[in-house]
Amino acid sequence: MITTTQRPLFLIFFAALTAGAGNGISLVAFPWLVLQRNGSAVEASIVAMAGTLPLLVATLIAGAAVDYLGRRRVSMISDALSALSVVAVPVIALIFGADAINVAVLAGLAALGAFFDPAGMTARETMLPEAAQRAGWTLDRSNGVYEAVFNLAYIVGPGIGGLLITTLGGIDTMWVTAGAFALSISAVAVLRLQGAGTPNREHMPQVWAGVVEGLRFVWHSPVLRTLAFVELAATGLYMPMESVLFPKYFTDRNEPAQLGWVLVALSVGGLVGALGYAALSKYANRRTIVLVAVLVLGVSMTVIAFLPPLPVILVLCAVVGLVYGPMAPIYNYVMQTRAPAHLRGRVVGVMGSLAYAAGPLGLIVAGPLADAAGLHVTFLALSLPMLVLGAVAIFLPALRHLDREPESPTAAG
Template sequence: MIRSEPRRRTPLLLVEAATLLSGIGNGVATVALPWLVLERTGSATAAGLVAAATALPLLLSSLVSGTVVDLLGRRRTALVSDALSAVSVAAIPALDALVGLNLGWIVALAALGAVFDPAGLTARETLLPAAAQAARWRIERANGIHEAVWGLAFLIGPGVGGVLIAAIGPGPTLWVTAAGFALAVALVAAVRLPGAGRPERPPAGLWAGTAEGLRFVWRDRLLRTIALITMVLVALYLPVEGVLLPAWFVDQGEPARLGAILMAMSAGAVVGALASGTAGRRIRRRTLMVISLVVTGVALVGLATLPPYPAMLGFAAVIGLAYGPVNPLANYAMQTRTPERLRGRVVGVMTSFTYAAGPAGYLAAGPLVEWLGLRPAFLLLAGALLVAALVAAPLPVLRTLDEPPRHPPAPVGGTSGRVEGPLPLGEQWAPSAHRDPPGQG
């Protein structure tokens, strides 16, 4: 008798809870690190230097992170990455208490902590299709939830960071980041999913596997275009959160307001990501992408005028709401155009494109502020982002977002001969549970 696999929501809940906790830790650090630097040095250029120091390792480590996932396994990579991230972040307040920190120490430790983040992010994201399959969710719904959880983390984290900075100072606040990573490790350790353990077809090696992922992304016109668009937009936007807004609110002595602005962006992003699954059924995905990009650019220009604080909160919420569907759409493109065995590498390569131009943006933002002043520098970056969005909007290749998946759902029963229920759109075959026993990987 052919039997149906029961619906299992626990793996998806564990993956998303780990994503939430890890993201909260990063959200706290987003506020605490630049505040610590500005408090110690009073220099926007120094804050930009620290931000760039964290972005540079992100580029290299994110490029190879997907290959590491495909070599070591998804669950194991997530465990090791988050554990090392916890240790490296905890070292900042620990060393400050023992020997005191100067700018060099902060730069070095922030860079070390950034090395481990992409592998954990990539590993959790590559677990998502199998977790959605176990829960019998459409992949579009799972993508929206996943990005909403990430946005929720940055809704909670910066607010907690701002409150903690005001109460105990930026150094001790970083202990919260370490705690978030430690709890994420415990949750991922409990995940049991097909394909989460040791890969059956690992790449030939670190660099060969990374090169294979790069070639795949570059030869796929849609993935290449999304990667380049995201690279430009993130490069222009990251200095807003990492340098410009902190500099503005440090001058005003208002850490809680900085946290509230970042929370408003994240709240909008949560709503936008959750709505993306429903919106994708009502309008074309290409149309949704274009609206998201253009409205994000317009709202950022509004924020760059540095209007009264209530208006800043409104513009921040619109920025998050408009940009919310972009990452779920990018995830959908990766999942439906990438074979199972390459998923980790493709996610890693696409993530590395996101980080690639970040250091240049960070390094340019500090001198721009000191040369032009805060408001003109902010307007220049926001205007450039709007121009980039307007250039990307009419690109014909974005129409392929609405084409049928190149890698459609696995047949009912997969390779196991069992009826496993309807599979989420875009999920390909993953190894059967008996090939990935509990405890492996």
């Protein structure tokens, strides 16, 4: 039973689950609507890219918006605009007919929705310290459960999207997607939490000046700066494996179901890893977890580079998800405890935008290399630097700060 003091924390979890599920359904529904029209994979890719490219800039701005407008308000505005971007699909179809839902319209709406999502995610993450304190939970535990809920949403969402498309059709599925965002708005609307309302803007800089202030804070914090570079490198090397190399490998073999199993293994491993960290965070050494995650990722990617049988790939993917599941909770903890409350949104935004920047950088290299040199060479070209990153991380002194108590007494939560 949820107690009064736990209510804000569980409302944030529910908002993250429903908004994440809405995004998960969109991931399936938008490409499906394109493929349903003419079966063009190129046009489906255009819509998929439209849903990811805005994330880099949007995440950077989102942090400043959270600090300037307030956490609850930004969370609700973000979800409302995301809901509008999906409900526009059936509305346009009703007014102008289904033929009006072309690739340009879908790409524009996907980009619109993606542009608002980071603000909502940033707002919810920045409310966790105060919610954890109200609930009597440690911040590590709260972040672990939050990330597990978020992973669960992205496992369940696409599955629900597939069922909805089968029963309702792609266009009407968007009504349900909008409803998921509405549930998230409702949860945050009744949330009452210190620091979540309208902030004091007396000494608040303008948006771009605020973004620069967030960048400066991250740069001058050794532990945040080091984590940002580790995340940038790890994401840039890992993302192409999931987004390009595995799809190409299984497409070439005409085994789409096997690709689905691989992605499920990664997601379930991440879910279990985040939940495990939530349970064991009191006894866990954060630096050790980070080092093990990066090293295991490098070793697993290197073994996968030799394209072993599917059961081996599935086990390795599950292990990757398991060891990498605690990374996001640890990153959240460091950002939440090192940044002062008035800067928290901008710091989360800066760190998130660096992670989003890494993915496209890796994809620019991996795609052409896979076509020119083959999958085996491309896997090795990504996995060997990951091994080097893991070895270098052992000697990074800033990572030792991960297990030191934060200086701010309010951040310990």
